[in-house]
Amino acid sequence: MFNYRLGLSLNYPGVGVKFVIKSNLLELREQIIGDDTQQSNLLGLRYYRQFCKKSLSYYIGLETSLFETIIKPEELKSSGYVVGSFLGIEKFLYKNFSFNLDFGPYIAQAKIYDTIATEFDFVINMSINLYFLKK
Secondary structure, eight states: OOOEEEEEEEETTEEEEEEEETTEEEEEEEEEEEOSSEEEEEEEEEEEEEEEETTEEEEEEEEEEEEEEEETTTTEEEEEEEEEEEEEEEEEEETTEEEEEEEEEEEEEEEETTEEEEEEEEEEEEEEEEEEEEO
């Protein structure tokens, strides 16, 4: 039968739900970033392919996310998407508790009224994970 795990992920600045089947992992995550001048909400889906080495695993993956940003005090709204790829490691500190770190190139495109802006950058993601269901 299938081997699967379900888990929760805490990252800065958000949370995610992970679903693992064998060496494949899907993560749905939400992030909220804000300060006095703007607030951004991001909802994304990540796919990982893991290469396990006991308590340390390596992975490659792809991510796509949608976001909306509100710029204060004018209440301007922009929306767009982010697409990226990454390489990373996941270190299990205990049986069901791990830390992961990944790094890769991302492209973001945002639209404010009729203006479209595109930006390219490298992104580092870190999270702690708790896996609570295994079959």
